[in-house]
Amino acid sequence: MNGYATPLFSRADLVVSQHYDPSNRATIYLGDCLDLMSDMPEQSVQLAITSPPYNIGKAYEDVMDLEAYRDQQDQVIAACDRILRPTGSICWQVGNYVDGGEIVPLDIILYESFKRRGYKLRNRIIWHFGHGLHCKNRFSGRYETILWFTKSDDYYFDLDPVRVPQKYPGKRHFKGEKRGQLSGNPLGKNPSDVWDIPNVKANHIEKTDHPCQFPVSLVQRLVLSMSQPDDLVFDPFLGAGTTAVAALLNRRRIAGAELMEAYHKIAMDRVKKTLSGEIKVRADKPVYKPEPTSKLARNQWTGEELSAQQELGL
Numbered sequence: 520m521n522g523y524a525t526p527l528f529s530r531a532d533l534v535v536s537q538h539y540d541p542s543n544r545a546t547i548y549l550g551d552c553l554d555l556m557s558d559m560p561e562q563s564v565q566l567a568i569t570s571p572p573y574n575i576g577k578a579y580e581d582v583m584d585l586e587a588y589r590d591q592q593d594q595v596i597a598a599c600d601r602i603l604r605p606t607g608s609i610c611w612q613v614g615n616y617v618d619g620g621e622i623v624p625l626d627i628i629l630y631e632s633f634k635r636r637g638y639k640l641r642n643r644i645i646w647h648f649g650h651g652l653h654c655k656n657r658f659s660g661r662y663e664t665i666l667w668f669t670k671s672d673d674y675y676f677d678l679d680p681v682r683v684p685q686k687y688p689g690k691r692h693f694k695g696e697k698r699g700q701l702s703g704n705p706l707g708k709n710p711s712d713v714w715d716i717p718n719v720k721a722n723h724i725e726k727t728d729h730p731c732q733f734p735v736s737l738v739q740r741l742v743l744s745m746s747q748p749d750d751l752v753f754d755p756f757l758g759a760g761t762t763a764v765a766a767l768l769n770r771r772r773i774a775g776a777e778l779m780e781a782y783h784k785i786a787m788d789r790v791k792k793t794l795s796g797e798i799k800v801r802a803d804k805p806v807y808k809p810e811p812t813s814k815l816a817r818n819q820w821t822g823e824e825l826s827a828q829q830e831l832g833l
């Protein structure tokens with residue numbers, strides 16, 4: 520179960536629709552995102568979050584040249600712009616396209632598409648993770664980025680739901696007018712623009728057959744800070760439905776499109792499990808760091824001893 524004291528949804532909200540209607544709690548469309556967006560009214564979406572195809576030849580991709588990729592993404596960004604509210608945000612999560620050993624940072628390639636439409640970049644969030652390919656001719660890549668753009672200066676943002684624990688929670692001012700008062704915000708500190716969240720690899724609790732999921736807790740920070748309950752969250756490239764899970768767990772509405780039937784099925788399954796309270800997600804908590812000197816490291820949450828394999832996160 521999800522741990523909420525009251526049920527997340529009413530019976531009517533437990534329906535997952537395949538076609539968009541403003542009254543839907545969840546629309547999980549099988550097909551091209553541009554088709555879904557053409558059915559959605561102007562200014563209906565508070566927050567668009569996505570990790571688009573990376574143009575790097577995954578099972579679901581036709582590798583195209585960079586110009587064609589930029590044009591295709593530009594069309595999707597234009598369509599997102601039409602359906603986004605003036606107070607809304609767009610979060611585009613991308614990594615690097617690798618071409619014969621040269622890396623091309625896709626956020627740099629796509630930045631202009633947003634800027635040309637008057638969008639303002641509020642953060643370029645670095646998502647750092649611990650696992651990936653080991654490179655021989657360059658340093659191994661261990662981050663991707665999230666470009667967070669707002670449509671206007673009058674944008675919705677609430678830091679409080681995503682604050683993280685202070686390093687020294689009880690620390691107080693020791694001199695001056697504020698002597699004795701807490702020196703930090705009791706609700707926690709700003710999580711900053713560098714987020715250390717494990718990527719979804721084989722042993723991750725959220726792993727499905729999709730080759731390229733992002734973690735729910737990454738999306739959850741965006742959902743909680745940039746939208747309010749019952750707002751519509753949109754993901755044009757839904758994949759295994761991670762944005763849908765994060766939106767629904769936090770009582771938002773979701774619409775998203777997925778082109779491939781196999782991934783659409785996975786997304787539907789995860790959404791249904793979310794609505795029924797059966798979905799399992801990794802909590803947004805610090806990444807475990809083994810003590811370098813320990814004979815057998817302990818899990819920092821439970822105190823249990825870890826095997827060497829667990830210690831290495833395998």
Ligand SMILES: C[S@@+](CC[C@H](N)C(=O)[O-])C[C@H]1O[C@@H](n2cnc3c(N)ncnc32)[C@H](O)[C@@H]1O
Binds near residue numbers: 732755782
């Ligand atoms: C990087 S993956 C997204 C993964 C997703 N963030 C998750 O956590 O599962 C991109 C997805 O976009 C889908 N896709 C590609 N072109 C599409 C299009 N035109 N419309 C809808 N989905 C598309 C691909 O099949 C792929 O599953």
